[in-house]
Amino acid sequence: MHVTDACGRGGATPPSRWDPAEPDPVAGLLATARRRLGMDLCWFSRLIGGAQVIEACDGDAAAFGVHPGSTVHHPGPHRSHALAERPLPVVGRIRPEAVTSGTATEATGTAATGVEATGGPLAGRPEVGSYIGVPVTLADGRPYGMLCCLSRDADVAMPARKTRSLALLAEVLSASISDRRSGGEYREAAWWRIWRLIDSGGPTMVFQPVFDLPSLDCVGAEALARFPPGSGGAERWFADAAAVGLGPALELSAIRSALRAFTCLPPEFGLGVNASPATILSGRLADAIADIPADRLVVEVTEGDRVEDYPSVRCALGVLRREGVRIAVDDVGAGYASLHHLVQLQPDFIKMDQCLTRRIDADPARRALAAALVHFAQETGSLVLAEGVETARELGVLIGTGVHQAQGHYLAPPGPLPLPASANRTRPPDTA
Incomplete structure (x- = not known):
């Protein structure tokens, strides 16, 4: 399904429950099962209606005419138990003449049934001597499919250890599938939750x-x-959006909402908006700022994902800078990415993270780092803005260090417009 946003732009599609980019645990498990049991072919099939549709296989699949998409029916006891949500193991020796006719019927074993190959996935193939299959159920007990093995050799006894081994591997597969399904359901729910917010x-x-x-x-x-x-909170929303492919869309939605504030701000005031490297590389910021006074806008580059292609980011920021936009690097000092941004992006503003501001009055190391940032700013023609100022003593140290700008609850908390003309100077100094 293709979705169009409120601005007429094409959006991403909701994520599938099975993300092909994720490692697939099934392939390795099938190979392990086939080797441990000494079988020629192992497959995993999913229960769809009354049939088992093969999703993956390992071994000599071509020789048996089996491939992903083949449909295998399990008539008799297994089918009835599957529909009753109580599937039983299937164990048996298969007669060659039954395979040739398209139906492989068990000869020995307990809780065993036949295997009917719809469309002939087993018909006319080399002798199938023995077969073993165990059910794969979800965490809530619902049947999901079968984990099955075939061998050319007849194993009349079909040792119980093989059944137990395959059942153990089926439990591992069941846990993996349940985890991935629950994760996929969360991603899908998150996608719709985020998209509804964007669309509104x-x-x-x-x-x-x-x-x-x-x-x-x-x-x-x-x-x-x-x-x-x-x-x-905002951190969770933006993290979820990035995980489901809506990171730039949610950020741009927030930026467009923020830019409407220019109609209420005094002409000398600037406005900072947050953008991840992914949003900057999308090229859609230039469209968003087309009708605003760009020389009053500051784009704050957040840590986001580690940037592998700084030349492309600099190129995208260059487009904005030519319109008059100024650039800030956010959360400097909080992690590796912000320091790398600082060197690579040559910002106009260095936003010192609150982890450096907090208790700077009592920590010589923090004061030294703040002084180093001020010196860096002097050498590069930028300004240092301290985030998270919470006490009068912190503010005093920042002023003494030469920091150029500051924000924080001590000065003024976030709130609606209009902005105050100056900081709240009526609060008494913090003596704690």
Whole structure:
């Protein structure tokens, strides 16, 4: 299904429950089962209606005429038990003449049934001497399919250890399938939850003022996304969006909501919006800023995924810079990616993460790192903005270190517009 967003752009399709990009545990398990049991062919089939449709196989599949998509019926006791959600193991020796006619009927074994090959996947093939199959059930007990093996050699006794070994492997496969199904269901639910929010106009936005140091005059704000109460915070929403392929779409939805604030901001105020490298590389930011005063916009590059192609990111940022947009690197000091961004992207603003701001008044190491960032900014023509200022003492150290701008709850919490003209100076100094 193809989905179009509120702006007429084509969107991604919901994720399937089985992501082909993920490692497939079935192939390795089938190979293990075939080797351990000394069989010629092992397959995994899924129960669809009254039939078993082969999804994967290992061994001499061509010789037996088996391939993914082959349909194998299990009549008799197994089929009735499967429909009753109580499948039993299938064990037996198969007569060659039964295979030739298209039906392989068990001769020995317990809880054994025949195997009927619809469309002839086993008909006319080399002698099938023995067959063993065990059910694969989901965690909630529902039947899902069968794990089966064939051998050319007749194994009249069909040792119980083979049944137990295959049953153990079926349990491993069952756990893997259950985990992947539950994960796939979560991804699909997340996709629709995120897409409905985007289609309804995106997240609501609040604005955290940014203040000049040492004057404490307000010079702009950072736009922050807020999501429906009880649905998880912004970090979870953006992480889920990235996981299901809607990361850029959700970020752009938030950015468009934020840009509407320009109609309410004083003309000298700037506005910062967050964008991951993936969103920057999408090339869609240029469209989003077409009708706003670009010279008042700051694009804050978040850590996001590790960037493998910095030349492409610089090229995409260059397009924005030619329109007048300024660039900030967010969360500097919080991780490897932000420091690499700092060197590679030559930002106009260096946003010092709150992990460096917190208790900077009591930690010489944090003060040294802040001073190093200020020196780096002087050498590169950028400005340092400290995030997460929570106390008067932290603010005093930042001013003394030469940090250029600051934001944080001590100065002003995030909130709706309009922005204050200056920081809240009426709060008493923090003496804690």
